[in-house]
Amino acid sequence: MISIAVNSQIPLHDQLVSQLRALIAAGTLATGDELPTVRQLANDLGINQNTVARAYRELTDSGLLASSRGRGTIVIATTERAQGRPAEERKRLEASLSTALTDAKIAGFSASETRSMVERLIESLWKLA
Amino acid sequence: MVDPYIVAARVLLLLLAPFMLLTPLLFVLLYPKKLDSDAQKLQARSSIFWLGIATAFSLALWLAWLTASLVAPQHPFFRFHHFASMLFFPLWFAMAMPACAALNPNAFKPLTPGQAPTRTASLVNRQSQNPIGKFHWLLNGTVMALLMVGIISRCFFPFAEVEGRSVELTRWVISFAIFTALCLFTFLFFPAGIRSMLEEPEPLDPHGSPELQRLYQENRTSKIRGMFWLLGCAVPWLMGIMMLAQAWAWPGLGTSLGVAGAVAGTTLGVAGAWMGTAATFRAMKVAELKAKLDAQASHPSSQTP
Numbered sequence: 436m437i438s439i440a441v442n443s444q445i446p447l448h449d450q451l452v453s454q455l456r457a458l459i460a461a462g463t464l465a466t467g468d469e470l471p472t473v474r475q476l477a478n479d480l481g482i483n484q485n486t487v488a489r490a491y492r493e494l495t496d497s498g499l500l501a502s503s504r505g506r507g508t509i510v511i512a513t514t515e516r517a518q519g520r521p522a523e524e525r526k527r528l529e530a531s532l533s534t535a536l537t538d539a540k541i542a543g544f545s546a547s548e549t550r551s552m553v554e555r556l557i558e559s560l561w562k563l564a
Numbered sequence: 565m566v567d568p569y570i571v572a573a574r575v576l577l578l579l580l581a582p583f584m585l586l587t588p589l590l591f592v593l594l595y596p597k598k599l600d601s602d603a604q605k606l607q608a609r610s611s612i613f614w615l616g617i618a619t620a621f622s623l624a625l626w627l628a629w630l631t632a633s634l635v636a637p638q639h640p641f642f643r644f645h646h647f648a649s650m651l652f653f654p655l656w657f658a659m660a661m662p663a664c665a666a667l668n669p670n671a672f673k674p675l676t677p678g679q680a681p682t683r684t685a686s687l688v689n690r691q692s693q694n695p696i697g698k699f700h701w702l703l704n705g706t707v708m709a710l711l712m713v714g715i716i717s718r719c720f721f722p723f724a725e726v727e728g729r730s731v732e733l734t735r736w737v738i739s740f741a742i743f744t745a746l747c748l749f750t751f752l753f754f755p756a757g758i759r760s761m762l763e764e765p766e767p768l769d770p771h772g773s774p775e776l777q778r779l780y781q782e783n784r785t786s787k788i789r790g791m792f793w794l795l796g797c798a799v800p801w802l803m804g805i806m807m808l809a810q811a812w813a814w815p816g817l818g819t820s821l822g823v824a825g826a827v828a829g830t831t832l833g834v835a836g837a838w839m840g841t842a843a844t845f846r847a848m849k850v851a852e853l854k855a856k857l858d859a860q861a862s863h864p865s866s867q868t869p
Contacts, residue, residue: 436772438684458687478765479685481677507689549775 439480447482451490459499459513460560470500470508577646584652588660588680589619598668598852611663618659622651668854671848677767680858684768686777691762695785696792701755704797708747711804715740718811732813739807746800754796761788769857776853783846790839795834802828 437458439450458464470476473491477484491508494500501511539549569670592612599605626648633645665672715736723733766780802825809821 436684436768437687438682438770440682442681450716466688468690471685471687471689472691474761475690475763476685476687476761479677479767480683481767482683483766507691 437476437480439482441482447494448486448490452493455490456499458479459510462513464510466510466513468510469506470510472507504555578630580646581630581649582623584649585619585622585626585655587652588655589615592660592663592667595664595667598670604666604669606662608666611659611666615655615659615663618655622648622655625651625853646758668848668852670852673851673855675767675847675851675854676765682770684770684772686768686772689742690766690784691759693756693781693785694762695789696758700792704750704800707801708750708804711801711808712743712747714808715743715804715811735813736811739788739811743804743807746803749799750796754792758788761791767844767854769854770861771857773853773857776850776857779846779850779853783843783850786846787843790843794836794839798832798835802832 437451437454439447439454441447443450449501455464455470459558464470470517471479473487477487480487495502495508498512498514499510500508503509536549539552544552592615597608599608626645629645629648632639633643637643718736723736762784764784766777766784769776805824806821809817811855
């Protein structure tokens, strides 16, 4: 299931991309699973087909999805194709984590609260629980 | 001696107009009410009142027309009093349907995401849930191919000519052309029509209720199956049989073919009406549930613990 907020400041295709990535990372969408067609998802969400197509294209470029003749768009991997060298990837992820943790601190969360939150997410995504 | 069939036909024609004019009002009066507020009740009462007035006016018009046909039967226009039944259409579409919507507003809400700020959709690819599989198309194709072979094989026998013209050949050409067009429609356009029915909007409530998804699936499956068997199979098969009979033009079969065609056509028409009505009621059930779930999601405190 996927939900979008049309009044959000986050662009619709970014919402779609991040939710689909999260579902793939959590294992809800597994390798071989078929996604709805562009038209079906656009009709169900009441958005432009180009928005859905753009989201699918972005995930295809990152190596998570592929278009299969006769099957539509399917999940082909649960890890993305590396954008650059491993050291650069690590730097990029550290920058994203830093931003998220800065947001948590600014919002008034303590170190232990933030640590619990992060551990819970890690357990859920890597299925350690 | 009076022909009993003519008497029966005249009685049916006499009853046709009042039956059709009263049907919208009776339907609305029997329609289940699901109203939440006083404003909705007022709206519903007003709709039923005006439908009643319009029905009375239509019946008065018919009665006047019928009376004129009895007083002045020599005027051909007055004999067509049963045409007053055409007033059924404005009564039904312009007044009865809005009255039903007033009696149960949730059931008539369109099943589209609309302007909802949060929209939820299933990630199940509905093309993989197509109830019409290869076997169904194979069966349909086999029957249509057999009918086409039957029509084409007429060519292997000479067509009778009268004064240089052949009515039999003309009849064969028309039969072949009509059935070919039907085959093209059935196998070229109908599958695409079914695929687009699978992609019709099915917006979910914010929590993705399994019951709503189940109702959507039942509704979609019934609709597609009905369309396939009725429009995709029954109608072309019946037309194919009629065209086959016409192509071969067996002597003395004309009257029987006419009666058989009328009975089969009427049966298909009734089946189509039944299907359409059932599909409408199913869609209303889905709309009602979605409206209820959306209301619960936007007012969580109103949910029963």
